[in-house]
Amino acid sequence: MKVVVDEEKCVAAGQCVAAAMDVFDQRDEDGIVVLLSENPSPELADDVRNAAAVCPALAIHIED
Template identity: 85%
Template sequence: MKVVIDEEKCVAAGQCVSAAMDVFDQRDEDGVAVLLMENPPPERADDVRNAAVMCPALAIRIEE
C-alpha cells in the first residue's frame, strides 16, 4: 500500500489524523495534511482506507 496526499486539495479538516494519527499529521502553519508513512504496514491498512473515505476533500489516494 502506498499513500499519496494531494496538498492542493487538502482543506485541513484533520479527519485523516483522527483516523490514523501514526500515518498522518498536519502542518502547524496551515493545517494541511502530511504523511508520516508513505507505505504504512498492513495492520494500518484499514485505518488508512478509513482516513481516505473520511477526507472531505478526497485528497488522499491509496495505491495498492
C-alpha cells in the same frame, strides 16, 4: 499499500489524523496534511482506508 496525498486539495479538516494518526499529521502553520508514512504497515491498512474515505476533500489516494 502506497499512500499519496494531494496537498493542493487538502482543506485542513484533520479527519485523516483522527482516523490514522500514525500515518498522517498536520502542518502547524496551516493544518495541511503531512504524510508520515508513504508505505504504512499492513496493520494500519484499515485505518488508512478509513482516513481516505472520510477526507472531505478526497485528497488521499491509496495505491495497492
